[in-house]
Amino acid sequence: MLLAFDTATPHVTVALHDGDRVVAEYVSTEAMKHGEMLAPGIADVLAQVGAASRDVTAVAVGVGPGPFTGLRVGLVTARTMALALEIPVYGVCTLDILAAEAMDAGHDEFQIATDARRKEVYLASYASRQRVSGPEVVKPAVAATDSLVIGRGALLYPEAFPNAAGPEHPDAAVLCDVVVRERFELLDPDPLYLRRPDAVAAQTAKKVS
Amino acid sequence: MNEPLVLGIETSCDETGIGIVRGHTLLADAVASSVEEHARFGGVVPEVASRAHLEAMVPTLQRACDDAGIVLSDVDAIAVTAGPGLAGALLVGVAAAKSLSIALEKPLYGVNHLAAHVAVDQLEHGALPDPCLAMLVSGGHSSLLRVDDVTTSVTPLGATIDDAAGEAFDKVARLLGLPFPGGPHIDRVAREGNSVAIDFPRGLTSRKDLERHRFDFSFSGLKTAVARWVEAREASGEPVPVADVAAAFQEAVVDVLTRKAIDAAASEGIEDILIGGGVAANSRLRFLAEERAAAKGIRVRVPRPGLCTDNGAMVAVLGSEMVARGRVPSPLDLPADSSMPVDLILR
Numbered sequence: 001m002l003l004a005f006d007t008a009t010p011h012v013t014v015a016l017h018d019g020d021r022v023v024a025e026y027v028s029t030e031a032m033k034h035g036e037m038l039a040p041g042i043a044d045v046l047a048q049v050g051a052a053s054r055d056v057t058a059v060a061v062g063v064g065p066g067p068f069t070g071l072r073v074g075l076v077t078a079r080t081m082a083l084a085l086e087i088p089v090y091g092v093c094t095l096d097i098l099a100a101e102a103m104d105a106g107h108d109e110f111q112i113a114t115d116a117r118r119k120e121v122y123l124a125s126y127a128s129r130q131r132v133s134g135p136e137v138v139k140p141a142v143a144a145t146d147s148l149v150i151g152r153g154a155l156l157y158p159e160a161f162p163n164a165a166g167p168e169h170p171d172a173a174v175l176c177d178v179v180v181r182e183r184f185e186l187l188d189p190d191p192l193y194l195r196r197p198d199a200v201a202a203q204t205a206k207k208v209s
Numbered sequence: 210m211n212e213p214l215v216l217g218i219e220t221s222c223d224e225t226g227i228g229i230v231r232g233h234t235l236l237a238d239a240v241a242s243s244v245e246e247h248a249r250f251g252g253v254v255p256e257v258a259s260r261a262h263l264e265a266m267v268p269t270l271q272r273a274c275d276d277a278g279i280v281l282s283d284v285d286a287i288a289v290t291a292g293p294g295l296a297g298a299l300l301v302g303v304a305a306a307k308s309l310s311i312a313l314e315k316p317l318y319g320v321n322h323l324a325a326h327v328a329v330d331q332l333e334h335g336a337l338p339d340p341c342l343a344m345l346v347s348g349g350h351s352s353l354l355r356v357d358d359v360t361t362s363v364t365p366l367g368a369t370i371d372d373a374a375g376e377a378f379d380k381v382a383r384l385l386g387l388p389f390p391g392g393p394h395i396d397r398v399a400r401e402g403n404s405v406a407i408d409f410p411r412g413l414t415s416r417k418d419l420e421r422h423r424f425d426f427s428f429s430g431l432k433t434a435v436a437r438w439v440e441a442r443e444a445s446g447e448p449v450p451v452a453d454v455a456a457a458f459q460e461a462v463v464d465v466l467t468r469k470a471i472d473a474a475a476s477e478g479i480e481d482i483l484i485g486g487g488v489a490a491n492s493r494l495r496f497l498a499e500e501r502a503a504a505k506g507i508r509v510r511v512p513r514p515g516l517c518t519d520n521g522a523m524v525a526v527l528g529s530e531m532v533a534r535g536r537v538p539s540p541l542d543l544p545a546d547s548s549m550p551v552d553l554i555l556r
């Protein structure tokens with residue numbers, strides 16, 4: 001069975017695929033609770049079908065781009081699980097997961113935008129069932145367009161993206177399909193940060209009484 | 210029957226630590242540090258540390274298993290630092306621990322970092338005397354704790370009200386043009402200096418301060434005093450006697466630390482002091498603590514330096530205690546708690 005999850009947006013989405021179809025799904029819409037919600041979500045999808053962890057034969061994970069803290073929860077979970085179960089792990093660009101869903105809804109030429117915070121978006125362009133540019137991190141005004149832009153990052157900035165549409169967030173069930181049918185390039189489970197770290201030392205961050 | 214095999218994960222600051230113990234026997238203590246990546250910033254950069262933890266997790270797990278001669282499926286329980294520490298850094302370790310717990314179908318124990326610093330001494334010096342007085346001093350913490358039972362009863366007696374002791378070492382080292390982390394460099398340079406050449410202030414030792422802060426520490430005023438002294442020297446065009454400044458600063462820190470630790474032990478009627486945390490590696494602190502404690506009939510225990518700094522073995526041994534006592538494991542929605550209180554030992 002393929003276990004798939006993505007933590008590169010405010011949501012946590014988990015799905016289990018038995019080779020033929022998605023057999024269990026879990027979604028947490030509690031924003032920025034990846035550390036708390038991902039592991040219960042994995043346990044939940046396994047429990048839904050009475051599966052043991054040993055029944056998982058591959059892991060798929062969204063590699064972002066996305067807010068770093070949540071992104072890392074997904075990646076370290078995937079890498080560690082693959083190590084412990086001695087199974088392969090596949091990475092998929094999180095924007096590709098949204099793109100696959102957009103294609104299933106009949107769209108051909110469009111862009112995907114997710115919320116990069118700091119008044120920026122993560123953006124990629126798609127045409128003829130392929131990613132043709134991106135992902136990159138840009139200011140909405142710089143990327144402004146009248147053509148179709150899908151995802152939370154588009155809906156957040158209607159002035160830049162008047163032709164915005166859902167879905168807002170990626171769905172792990174679609175991630176399963178992307179991996180099983182290799183609809184986009186399968187990557188190593190390495191994070192797409194697209195930004196350098198803020199290089200400010202933690203002066204009193206670890207003060208403990 | 211064999212004692213349980215416990216794997217411990219520590220990622221509260223800049224060390225990715227994986228320890229493996231069987232009971233109180235240390236089988237592996239693998240540590241990957243990102244300290245060099247932080248050196249040019251003069252302190253730990255949280256995002257840099259978090260990125261490094263993600264990259265180091267799988268290789269360090271593999272190294273620990275190889276060192277211990279086990280495979281992950283042999284592990285009976287997983288322990289992890291749930292807090293306190295840097296939030297994003299803790300989260301990487303906690304997520305990895307949960308993933309192992311699910312994959313291996315083994316219990317998860319989210320434990321307190323400070324209690325783990327105390328528990329680790331059992332790997333070297335056997336069962337802890339109860340009660341004991343623990344002084345934990347590092348770049349992140351400076352605490353005096355009464356430990357009646359490291360798995361259930363740790364009572365804070367005092368802590369720093371501003372900078373941690375190790376933080377003061379880092380800042381003064383920077384002032385003197387010494388590399389980060391400052392502790393080992395100050396220790397080395399101070400050996401050539403005269404510790405009574407300059408009289409730096411001892412924080413929270415005046416009679417008035419002792420009423421409210423008898424067992425608390427303050428190192429911020431000391432740091433400022435050192436900075437003013439050095440600036441005055443430079444302004445007058447005279448060379449800064451780096452060794453003397455380092456020695457006098459170090460003496461001010463270890464004087465207060467040892468005085469308060471022994472006072473706390475004496476007032477609690479405790480005959481054993483345990484020192485942990487990175488600053489416990491300081492040679493002058495070890496010497497002065499032992500000298501002053503011996504004069505009061507108090508014993509001092511200090512683990513070897515490698516077990517004083519942050520590591521996974523300390524987490525594993527505390528986890529092993531939790532298993533041995535039959536404590537209820539942590540739930541899978543265990544949060545990383547950056548300000549986890551010291552008396553909350555298992556979440």
Ligand SMILES: [Zn+2]
Binds near residue numbers: 486518
């Ligand atoms: Zn520590």
